[in-house]
Amino acid sequence: MPFDDAGSKIDDDVSRRIIDTNLLGPIRLTSALIDHLKSQPAATIIHNTSVLAYVPLASTAVYSASKAALHSYALSQRFQLRDTSVRVQEIAPPWVDTDLIKKSGDPRAMPLDIFIEKTIAKLATDAPEIIVDEIQSFRDNPGSGEHALVHGFNQALVESPIPV
DSSP, rough: OOOOOTTSSHHHHHHHHHHIIIHHHHHHHHHHHHHHHSSSSEEEEEEEOOOGGGSOOOGGGHHHHHHHHHHHHHHHHHHTTTSSSSEEEEEOOOOOOSTOOHHHOTTTOOEEEEEEEHHHHTSSSOOSSSOOGGGHHHHTGGGGGGHHHHHHHHHHHHSSSSOO
């Protein structure tokens, strides 16, 4: 999850690696396996997006955009597979206290063990989106109030930055 600045020049090589990993990787993998998956009595594709698919972190603009694109792809793939034995689930983690940025113990980050416990419980359901309750309000992005939500979210992080 490299940091960038959408208000400045973005490193094209870094952007391509992010998009290759976060968007094209899942597209290519599921495309390569889709016929096999559809031949099974039951199969599940799980895409790992992020809360940043709904509310982008301005300091990781390309990463956030790649997760939003994968969310969009998962919605389309789920629809296209609706009459098959393949279901599509999407896990959208919040900020979890891991080494993705830097394990810091920041109280705004969800402890990893709690995230895993809640995610596993939701994966046992037929829910198409696996979202922990702590980020439901971000998932329920307020439509025409989106700009204010995204601005406020990012402003709060500028005022109290993520420790790196």
